[in-house]
Amino acid sequence: MSIRGVIFFFSSALLLLIIGMWINVEHDPEWTKYQKKYYKEHALKTEKEYAAATSEKEKESLGKELAFLKKPVYEVKQILLKGIALWSEGGNGDRVDRCMTCHLGINRVDSISEEQPFSSHPRWEVYLKNHPPETFGCVLCHEGQPRAVTDPEKAHGEVKHWLTPMNRGKLAQSSCIKCHEKNIELVGAEELWKGIKLFEELRCFGCHTTEGFGNDEHSIIAPDLTQIGTRVNITWLVEWLMMPKKFRPSTRMPDFILIKKEAVSIATYLWQNSEGFFPEMPREFDEDMIDEGYSIFESVGCLACHSDVEEDGKIHGPNLARIGEVLKYEWMVSWLLDPRAHSPKTSMPDLRLDNESAKLLAAYLTTLTSEGYKEETEEYKWLD
Structure with missing residues (x-):
């Protein structure tokens, strides 16, 4: 049999196999x-x-x-x-x-x-x-x-x-507010209203902007929370709400002495109010990509305002030493490409990065975590 004949035979066999698989799936779907x-x-x-x-x-x-x-x-x-x-x-x-x-x-x-x-x-x-x-x-x-x-x-x-x-689970209650915005203490939405009540009692809106609270731009001194679900990792958020100073001793955010259940309730409420989420991007970073990201970090001027060393007091912008525990990779890429699209009044300049450079820089930033850090997402899968 000629080479052409062999190719034709195997191509035909493969086509028949694919058709057979398709018929099987259509005849007996999952x-x-x-x-x-x-x-x-x-x-x-x-x-x-x-x-x-x-x-x-x-x-x-x-x-x-x-x-x-x-x-x-x-x-x-x-x-x-x-x-x-x-x-x-x-x-x-x-x-x-x-x-x-x-x-x-x-x-x-x-x-x-x-x-x-x-x-x-x-x-x-x-x-x-x-x-x-x-x-x-x-x-x-x-x-x-x-x-x-x-x-x-x-x-x-x-x-x-x-x-x-x-x-999943309790997070489904966050959808109740789509229709029942004015129904306080709604039966079936106990977790959501518990989070709203805590948010009000703890006066979180005194510092943070979120939908329905804290709309006076002159009184806001802390990060905007309207994109919190887009921006941060859920594991970090729950731990931060319980003990903010454990993560950053110099933070101005007070410790509200929350138990884990209360922190999860607030996280549920914040997730519900968060704006649209970014599609996930591939996160398989090799050493070369991370090294390239570090080179960009050094060359574009990040160190003029930030530090990647924990508790370095000589910086103007946020300390980035553990930023990989806090921010989602997808959000970092978007922020690096256009900071003012997320926060029009930010002092962070446009670094004029192309898409590939932003991804490489974000890849390096994801490596900035504490020793032994492991993201435990499974416990909060219902929130993510």
Whole structure:
């Protein structure tokens, strides 16, 4: 067989393999395994209820339900959300929510199973009774990528470049304020209102700007918090709220003697009020990239205002000795490219860096951490 014939043979075989894989995925997509398992468990539960039923009417109802469960229709469950502005008018929107394709039992009062995605929604009587999924969907509170049904990671928006990953656990309460801005002590949003209350009691807005508080530009003496979720690492934020002077002894921020639960509540509130998040960038930095970043750090004049040595008192700008623990890489790149786009009154000059130089400089800055530092993001995954 000639070389051309060999190439043709293997190309054809590869094409057939790809077509076969595509047919298999289309014929038996990922979401069907969840529906099959759900309907199977639902049928077993219904059979027990049917056997225990005493009235003919109850048996008839359960019999019809059982007939469907034994021969169910496997399909994508799709809701066309009406949108906040259109609910009162009864109109439709163009945002699609397919979450219930896998979470079939989410709107049941009683759970078919405690295992996800088969269980009913926690505190159903508080959340779904008043917010039926066929109207509100799931994405309004939980975010994520509601069109995706190919795998859980994509559906939950936990992939690169998706700007709104799923709000897990208590963070979902931060969405309540989208509609219930004036409802203080709202049932179901206890964590959010606890954070707001602490924010008010501790007078955080006396120094910081954040939405709804501290809008007098002449009274603000501390960093703007409207981009806090975009800017800082969540692990650092919670630790900072508990003991600011442990991180920076010279800080003017007082120690409010918060316990961890209170710090997490405030972090929840701040995250909710934060403006849009940057898409994640690759963070695999080799030694050469970091060395190039250090050269830029020395050559563009950073050391005129900053120090990369801890507690160096002879500086004008913030000390950068542990900046890698504080700031997100993506935000650093954006800041270095155009500081005044983030803070019009900043004294930091435009360094006139191109995109590649900003990435290299930010790569070096991420290495400025304390000895033995390890970012423990898993504990706060529901916040990030």
